[in-house]
Amino acid sequence: MQGGSDYKEILKKEGLKSTKHRNAILGIMEEGDEPLTAEAVFLKLKDMNTSISLSTVYRILETLVSKGVIIKSSVTCENKAVFEMNRMEHKHHLVCTGCKRMVSVEGCPFEEYEKKLKGLRGFDITGHKLEIYGVCPDCKR
């Protein structure tokens, strides 16, 4: 979980070279339980004294999204994307309406309903996303 190239295997499997930056970003994504913006990842790297270009952060995140290693999503009404590790579990988000912080929640009350929807308006249903809004403890003051 910390150190140099812990993600060599994952990267090799995806046909990607194991680089300092990719390993560092995967480390950040792995330990965090909140989805992060590209800029937040960039700042975390800076805090760790890892020099990197913001464009490289975007590029690495996008590459990992295209490989399915990382999931990209967005908060409604915020015009920026957030990224988190794809832990291969069906998940949803809890979003603070104050600070827009996103927290992951497990469980899904929706599977049954989705089956009922099959064929709705001629769509082939492939999945869903549930965002639950609320005010986080910090924003409650």
Add this chain to the structure above:
Amino acid sequence: MQGGSDYKEILKKEGLKSTKHRNAILGIMEEGDEPLTAEAVFLKLKDMNTSISLSTVYRILETLVSKGVIIKSSVTCENKAVFEMNRMEHKHHLVCTGCKRMVSVEGCPFEEYEKKLKGLRGFDITGHKLEIYGVCPDCKR
């Protein structure tokens, strides 16, 4: 539903002047059943030979959102906002993963579950949003 200033009452109630542009935009929002981007609204107005500045479209939409007359949301992974009339009903969206078109759906399987979540991680739950993904008939070819 068509014509000049059908929304004078709504606008007055919100302390907004009744202008040609605001009425035209409310008309477009009222008749559409799909959420629209600011640009789509702009183009619809153009088709109707209503000369308007794109910045005015954004401004009017934002003003109406702040009054709660219009709802702003966004499709995951698309970095632009969409707007639709606030019909004061609890609603969700069906999004085509091909063309990103959004269609509104009624009904919500979630009310029970939300109650269970009360207090989750110290959040005060205030609402939720459900996006159902699929492939629309057009994108199925």
Add this chain to the structure above:
DNA sequence: AATTTAATTGATAATTATTATCAATTAAAT
């Protein structure tokens, strides 16, 4: 109805998030 006043608009510049470009660098295959 004419005048006043404050809100609204258009045109444009500025900003923010993201993506593209391309030469320099680096990982890993040989």
Add this chain to the structure above:
DNA sequence: ATTTAATTGATAATAATTATCAATTAAATT
């Protein structure tokens, strides 16, 4: 150690949105 193709940094470009400010217009007041 050398080669080769992938990766990176720096920067420019783009796309969506927001800010600015002078000109225009709605509606309140006379």
